[in-house]
Amino acid sequence: MSNFFLPRPQVAIWMGLALAAGQPALAQTPPPGRLLASNCFQCHGTNGKGPGFESLAGKSSAEIYKDLLEMRSGQEGSGLMVKHAMGYTDAQLRLLSGWLAAQR
């Protein structure tokens, strides 16, 4: 709840628009991590559900994040996925893992 008061321009704009239109204070936004996770779809299928390499949808967030961290550490050889995991920031890995885990 403390984050509510962080200055965030987007939220302010949304609130302004919603109030101006006389609507409840509600705006729609894409789920966090979805656009990041869509970088997985080319090889793991739309929404991580195949066809392609290992299916990702529905694995736990912790498991996906841990696998990606291991690859990112460079200790897991020199495969394509090692390079891929190295392209994200830690915050991005958490976001995309969370989104993939929510797919059923």
Add this chain to the structure above:
Amino acid sequence: MQRRDFLGRGAAALGASALLAGCGGGDDDSASGLAQEMAAPDAQTLAVSPARPKARVIVIGGGMAGATFAKYMRLWGDTVEVTLVERSATYTSNIMSSMVLTGQRTLASLGYSYATLVRKYGIRLVVGEVVAIDPVAVKVTLASGQVLAADRIVLAPGIDFDPVAGLTDARLMPHAWKAGVQTQLLAAQLAAMPAGGTVVLTIPRAPYRCPPGPYERACLLADWLKARKPRSKIIVLDANPDIVVEKENFGPAFQGLHASVLEYRSGVVIDHVDAAARTLYFAGGGSQQAQVVNLIPGQRAGALVQMAGLANATGGRFAGVDVLDYASTVSGASKLHVLGDASATTQPKAGHIANQEAKVCADALTRIFAGGQPDPAPVTTSSCFSTITMKQASWLHAMFQYDPASAAMKLVPESFGASAGWSGDNLDDMNTWFRSLMSDTFA
């Protein structure tokens, strides 16, 4: 290792703050009750174009970028009407098309229909030729006289070729760089070439479509010549000063594996040709005659981009775009977006990353139609496999993060690299990758 770890953590910290500053951070928003995540539409709703759309988008061109955009705009866009305008009833994949030249694949196996996009995602398909685009009124006129209006127009016309002096008949020196009739022509010319013949493959100055593609084709044809055309050779004439990309694999393949049949010459620019005599004349003197010439000319954005007046980058050859939403940077044309090979960005012109550019654009328009702003920190991936022989492949990978300082997609150095050599396993992976990529784009 220590240094890389340090750099990695620095980048992570930056990324996290950028995300918090701009993305909204879902948990915070849910807690505050100010924002609601868009629910994914059910399959039945998705299958029908909305009766009362919140916005309308016209996509012109149904290749890797255009088809992906159409699909994801419907999947993510929340009652957005999507009309796909395409001149062909089916798409023929450029990816894998060099294997048609060696007889390993048929052209038919590379055909993709738009039927699934129409049936599953409620996309309106119009097969026709665009003759005019009005960037201000946001209207498209077709050759049939039909006029389509929308809130946004997305152009994904791919590439066109520069004219080649003396090439009076393109069939005499096929480019085979847009899969289709040209691919079949080149395959037939190669098959008919007597043993002991010479094949020439020319590589244009960058930027061109699929940076590793010509080198991959040269390797594949070299391997095929060894097996099928004894005493034949392939000469690669590269307009660039050196191998453009993945030199760590193409270099050893050219100088080692295929050295007995392949000759590579860099810095050779084709000035003009004698098509009937199958002879190429070089800028600055010199010439080369061959039995089969695969002439890949210089490239520019598809004619549609010129028609709409959007070719304001790369010396007037490609379309400048804002990579947060792929809107044109031409003044007064901000409701026109350009995706894929036709746009001028720091990203390679290739199918895999065109698919991701399309997703960034669909996500941005989803946010814009809901009264928001594009994601301020998009990430894109370029990944591909190259046939080094008929049975072995290599891979190449790169990722790009948005860099606010340059307002460009910036290569992440740690993510950039190629396989250590080539293997049969990589060729299996190439087939898996291709099936998955095409499914994510067309199904």
